[in-house]
Amino acid sequence: MNIYQWVGAVLSVSMSLASQAADVVQRGSGAWRTQVSSADNPVPAAPFRTPAMLERAAPTNQWYSSVMFTRWSEVLHAVPLTAKASAKGLEVGFPQKTVVPTERKDVEILYPHKADVTLRPLGFQPTAALLAGHSDWAVDIAFELEKSSMVTTLAHGSPFVYAQLSQGDLSLDLATSLTGRLWPADPRVLLLSDAIKTYAAFAPTGAQWVQAGPSWHLRLPADRRYASLAILPNDQDSTIREFLAQAYSHIVETRAEYRVDRQKSEVITSFKVKTRTMEGPEGTGMVGLYPHHWHQNSALPPKSVGSLGSIRGDIRLFASSSFETRYRHTGFVPQWPGVQDAVQSKAILGNLSKEARRARRMMLEIGQGPYWQGKGLQRISQLMGVADAEGDVKTRDELLSLVKGRFEEWLSGQSKRTYFHYSPTLGTVVSYPEEYDAVKDMNDHHFHYGYWIRAAADIGLRDPQWIKPERWGGMIDLLVADIATAERGRKDFPYLRNFDPYEGHSWASGVALSPDGNNQESSSEAINAWAGLMLWGALQGRPELVELGTYLYATEIQAINHYWFDIHGLTLPKEYQNVEVSMLFGGKLAHNTWWIDEPRQIHGINLLPLSASSTYLAESPAFVHKNMAALDNEIKIYEGRGKRAKPHDIWQDLFAKYVALVDPAKGRARWDEWGSVELGDTRTHAQHWLAFLEGTGAPDLGVTADTHFYAVFKHANKGKTYLVFNPDPQARTVRFSDGVSVQAAPGKLTVQR
Template sequence: MNKLNTLMATLLLTTSLSHASTDVVQVGAGGWRTQPSAADQKVPEAPFRTPDMLQRAAPTNQWYSSVMFTRWSEVLHALPLTAKATQNGLEIGFPKKVITPTDRKDVEVTYPHTADITLRPLSFRPEAALLAGHGDWSVDISFPNQDQSLKTTVAHGSPFVFATLSHGDLGFDLAADLQAHIWSRDARVLIVKGVSKTYAAFAPTGGTWRQGALAWTLNLPTDKRYMSVAVMPNENDSTVQQFLASAYTHISNTKAEFRVDQDKNEVVTTFLVETHNKEGVRASTIVGLYPHHYFGNKDLPATAVGSLPSIRGELKFYAADKFTTKSVYQGFVPYWPGVKDTAKSRAIVSNLSKESSRARRMMLEIGQGPYWQGKGLQRISHLMTVADVQGETATRDKLLALIKKRAEEWLSGQSARTYFHYSPTLGTVASYPEEYDAVKDMNDHHFHYGYWIRAAADIGMRDPEWIKAEKWGGMIDLLVADIATAQRGRKDFPYLRNFDPYEGHSWASGTGMSPDGNNQESSSEAINAWVGLMLWGSLQGRQDLVDLGTYLYATEIQSINHYWFDIHGLTLPPEYKNVEVSMLFGGKLAHNTWWIDEPRQIHGINLLPLTASSTYLAASPVFTHKNMAALEQEIDIYQGRGKRAKPDDIWQDLFAKYVALVDPKKGLARWNEWGSIELGDTRTHAQHWLFFLNEVGTPDLSMTANTKFYASFKAATGQRTYMVYNPTKLPLDVRFSDGYILKALPVSLTVSP
């Protein structure tokens, strides 16, 4: 039994044995509360699940999660299709792009759902729509009424929707702008046409299509109550024939299986579609690959079936039950070494002295809940790291004691105000006081807990005893399990709560109750969480967690570069006026934030927190400079609307550090030592960052190494700096891809001479 299984078995046992006299379950030196305080919000229920699904932890924070929280779902943006569960049955749409101008003088791009086709059972009226099952990127929705039901399956990338009826026939309702006719080459196939869209619906052998006044009816044989409908790239007979060959291969499950190839330093992900053949000769299903799947991919099938536009760019279709992607893992180290220049070191230490004296207040400056506390813990842990590498050991120890004490206050479970609570209602850890609807709507768990996990890893690098399970590590393991349980079908926590294996990135909303679908704003905070997993796993001797974090880190970076930054020019529509997306939805692209439309914060939300693991942001210097040029233009527009940022130079440290990743001198020139500081960072850490990059140059992301925690920098002179963090107790000979070998000392950061 692995460590996670042991932890969760203990969790469930202690939940059942908790005495009425106490509501705290001890986990090592800490504990979690079995009930929230009387004034605190409880986690929502997710009642719209079949009995089998009610026995599992609820898959919140997914693209289909709204099915569980409301009788009739919100819009599900499956791509290329949209779907919506209604009292009549399942609506299916192929959305078209809509451009909406904004007060910011830019536009938002939406792909709103409209019901082109509704699959409607004729022998009964559904009582609700229930989550009946799901794969890694597919979902089963049941429409029951006592012993009768309609079951439908929708999947990311699939042009098909599959349906099975228990009784009766199926109504096939069409939007007013669509026309249908039976295909001349096979009476089982109904062709549905509209402006710029073509569907085909496939009846079973023996089924018949009948046209009524307002809708078509599919009469089904008693032994073949199934059908499928697909959106197609065109209405050519050859295309219809290709889709007909796959129409009876119904999707039963989907899995994304990954492995980390350490020798090649890449993450290999195999996407598997499990199917059930309903009739005829079994054929492969048809999968639609997103840009991050097919860009630079040499392992795809030889021939595509066609393509369709989508909010993620062009989807390319292949007849295949599996495909593989490979992503290079570009390493990082948890912190950078001290600055060598004497004068610059003195300047860093001067700021360190001032900020360390105010560290207690700096740890919680705005919010009082787990997001701002976690952010504050990481803020001070990074200040501690600078003290460490600059040789200020007394300051390091003072800051270490401070963050341990604050974390312990929360992790102990002894406070009725600041605490963690495990709820079996959904299978989740809730944290209080609530911030950003993290309890009510299950939002942002990976953002919040990512900060805690990363700060705990920073502590553990300096105090291994503190992170032991019998001390405080057990409570951190609980937060890890909430966002990164890697076993499917568990009762205590869902599989990878926030992560969408097919889209390749995380979702932030827990319930997904928006017609625009689920969303994620701060992609960089998601990266921070996966970095925390890797470091925590390495310190705990959990290679499974290190590999899982590697998969999430490398995969999410690929999606960020395509869908937030579009550095390859494949995804943003030509009408979109901004250079990057700050808020990515299932069906919307927006350049805004949840709290303000001020340009600095719009651009900065997908950069913070800038840490030594943020080197992926140096992937495209051209994009970085374009991004900053766009920021200046947007500031002018913002001020032209009579608005001002408060303060005027808000987050100037973020942009100085960001630019320094691709041009250290230009980044340092942007920096105002006495200007504003983003409240997840410190003046000392920003200054150390800028001075360090001006000494060693920019990250060389073309370099790989046969270990997890490595980095390489190249100065303008051509001088290279290599570094490796070795969390093990044995020295390692690390080979970089250019042949350089660095002997990495145990439990430390080793830097080349």
């Protein structure tokens, strides 16, 4: 029985026992509550699902999630197309870039939805649009009236939208800018174009196109009630023929399957589309690859059929039902060892002593809910790691006891104020007191629970008994299942709640009720969650969880480097004045935060929390320096608007640590030992970070190893330092790609200089 089956079984048994202990359901030493306190929000209902979908956990936090929460969906950014379910039918658009100036003296880039073509059933008037099916990057939306329906399918990257009707004919209602004409080479094909774009609509054999004012009606044969619509890269006859060859192969399922090649330290993902050919020769299908799919990919499908511009950059189209990506896994270790310099070590221990005395207050300085408590737990568990590394066992044990005590207060289920609740309404674990609409809108679960999982793993490194399922580990497993269930179609939890396998990154909003689509701000907090998942799996002896975490960690890093940081120069439009995106939406790129437009917080939100798993940020030293130069300029603009940060040097520790990843000396120069400290960090951890990198040099991400948990650092004068964390009970030999081998001791961090 794997973890997900086990979690489901325990939930089932626990629910049956709930009545025996009021509303508290025991889970090892912890417990969750079946009822929500009267002042707390319940999870939202998601009623707009077909009966079959109501039997499965709701796929919140996806690009199409709004379909479930409102009668007519918000805009769905399938990229390169947009769509919206309306009372008339499915609106389809090919959005164009819009540049919007801001008061920050920069711009936002929007790709707003505009209905070019609306697919409208003529035989009935739908009363709602329901989620009728979903797979890894495709969604089925059913427009229904009693027993009549029109089911439409759209997918990430696909230029096609498909429709099947139970009865009646289909209308294509056109925007005023579009005109239609039949393609002379085949009367089944209707071309719809304006000065910017061309669509092709494909009718079944035996159907008839009839113009009806601004609309075109499709008279359908009784046994062939289907059609497809596609945006074309151009209107050349050869291109239309390529699309015609795929137009009748409708998407049935999409699936991204991953595996980890430990020997090469690679994550290989196979993307496969299953289609059903409605008539004519069987097609291969058509996929649209985003930049993070095609960049430096030597194994692209052979048959290219053009490209389309989009908010993610150039979408390259291929006549194929599959493709594969290979990403290097740049490893990490749970913590860095003690520093070699005796003077630096003494200074670190001095700060450690001061902060350890204030650790209880530092664990929850602002906010009362699971986000700030999670940040506080990891803040102190990282401080505990420094005490461990520097040999202060007494302080380490005091901090360990403190962190465990706070965990146990929350996990016990004894409080009606700070507690976890499982809701079968959506299939989710939520926590109270609510922060950032994490219950009302199902926001940010991976951010919040990522901190808890990582801090629990830090405990497990030092007290393996505490994290056993029969102790406190069972409750942490529940949080893992909420954000990282790896089985599709379950009733208790959805598949990878926050992660988008095709976009390659996570989404934060649970309901996605915005015309700009879903969004994610802090990409780095997502990375923190996946790193915590890897460590938790390793300490629990669950290799499948380590593999899953590795897939999520390595893939999200690729998306960050393309779409947040654009380190390859492939995705940000020339009009965008900033060097990075701090808030990425389905249809918008913004340089801001949800709470303030202060530059240091705008830049820093995609860096924190900086831990030993943050070495991926050193991938492009040139970008790091460009990013910091941009920050300095933005601070001048901000202050020129008469604004000031509070405190004036807010988050200076983050930027010192960030720069130190590529230039330890410059990082140290940015650091003010007595300056401000971000509330998920400590002065001691920052000091240890800077001193360690000064001694070892910056991360060398070009060297890989045949294990999940490793790191290499390169110093101009001292050579390389190799770190390996071996979670196994037996020693093992770890081989690095540069020819070095390290004998990794069991259950600990091994250092080889």
